[in-house]
Amino acid sequence: MQRRAFLATAAAAAACTLDRRPRLNVFNWSSYIDPRTLEAFTAETGIRIRYGVYESNEEMLAKVMTGNSGWDIVFPTHSRIPPMVQLGLLAKLDHSKLPGLVNLDALFQSPAWDPGLRWSTPYMWNATGIAYAQSLDPAPAAWADLWNDRVRGRLTMLDDPEDVLGACLLKLRLPFGATADSDLERARAEAIAQKRYLRAYLNAEVRDQLVAGDVLAAQLWSTTAQQAIAAQQASHPLAFTYPAEGFPLYCDNAAILAESRRRDLAHRFLDYLLRPAVAAANATVGESATCNRAGRMLLPPAARDSVVLYGTPEILARGIWPVAPPPDAQRLRDRIWTEIKSA
Structure with a gap:
């Protein structure tokens, strides 16, 4: 066979093997979906999913700010929705194509960050509180209890400026989201004073240290706390509390990027x-709290009724x-956080 004929035949064969099904590009937090969800969606619709993961809102935003990221769907935390709308990064939703919105919990039908759900659909949610060893007596009940000799060297706080500064502000009976210079400087002083008791600033990786009994108390997300409690040892039973001064709530939402050409x-x-x-x-795979009321009702009772994951109306009344x-x-907060960690 002549070389030109061979190349033409090879090119035709390659074209025949190309997957010509439509493709959707989904960018989500890690460990936040059942892999079988993606497989089942493709089997039912014929739409392939290119799936990528990120570990922070900042990582996701760095990709999509260009408006040419190649992603179609992202999952921003609720506080990022309004800025993304203002920057023209999100596409308006067509509710006629989303009949499943009726399955959402009433709490998420028209949230403050997106009234009427014009730009996003709530997906999973969580809170920040205190995970602790039940051997601590009395049990910690407030952020103020984390400034105490009895947890010296066996306490961790999140490696997250919003959560750490927020806890310090709430301890001072100031608003979680305070922006005044004087309030943030007081929070800085509290955080630095706490470092004498602190083992480290850690996120999800503290879970194993809690389970092993090396850490007695940790500022922690409710989902990670639930994972630690599920893995607890009989010799080191664990619990979780929503602090008395108040605590932050977070919701991650599915949204379509304005750059997407695959909106249908x-x-x-x-x-x-x-x-x-x-x-x-x-929710089962991610050991997370679903925003979907109808979906929650399908969970086993231990997950469906978990106070760690879902709180109670009385608890949630203290949420922020x-x-x-x-x-x-934000720039001042970033500077203060750098000073806290280097102190």
Whole structure:
């Protein structure tokens, strides 16, 4: 066979093997979906999913700020939704293509960060509180209890400026989202004073230290605390509390990027995630709290009724939904956080 004929035949063969099914590009937090969800969606619709993960809102935003990231769907935390709308990064949702919205819990039908759900669909939510060893007596009940000799060297706080500064502000009976210079300087002083008791600033990796009994108390997200409690040893029983002074609540939401050229496909995927059975499976794999009321009802009683994951009406009344601070306040917070960690 002549070389030109061979190349033409090879090119034709390669073209025949290309997967010509439509493709949707989904960018989500890690460990936040049942892999079988993606497989089942593709089997049902013929739409392939290119799936990527990130570990922070900042990582996701760095990708999509260009408006040419190649992603179709992202999952921003609630406080990032309004700024992303203002920057023109999100596409408006077509509710006629999202009949599954009725499955959401009443708390998420028209949240403050997106009234009427014009730009996003709530997915999973969590709170920040205190995970602790039940051997601590009395049990910690407030942020102020984390400034105490009895946890010296066996205490961790999150490696997160919003949560740490927020806890310090609440300890001082100041607003979680305070932006005044004087308030943030007082929070800085509290955080530095706490370092004498502190083992480290850690996120999800502290879970294993709690289970092993090396850490007695940790500022921690409710989902990670639930994972630690599920893995606890009989010799080191664990518990979780929502601090008396108040605590932050966070909701991650599915949203379609304005740059997406596959909005019909994206709506199909969002509505698929709103199916009760799908929401339940994703919450089970992620050991997370689903925003989907109908999906929650399908969970085993231990997960469905978990106070760690879902709180109670009385507990949630103390919850605070943080908002994104103005740029000047954010820069001050970033500077103060650097000073705290280097002190």
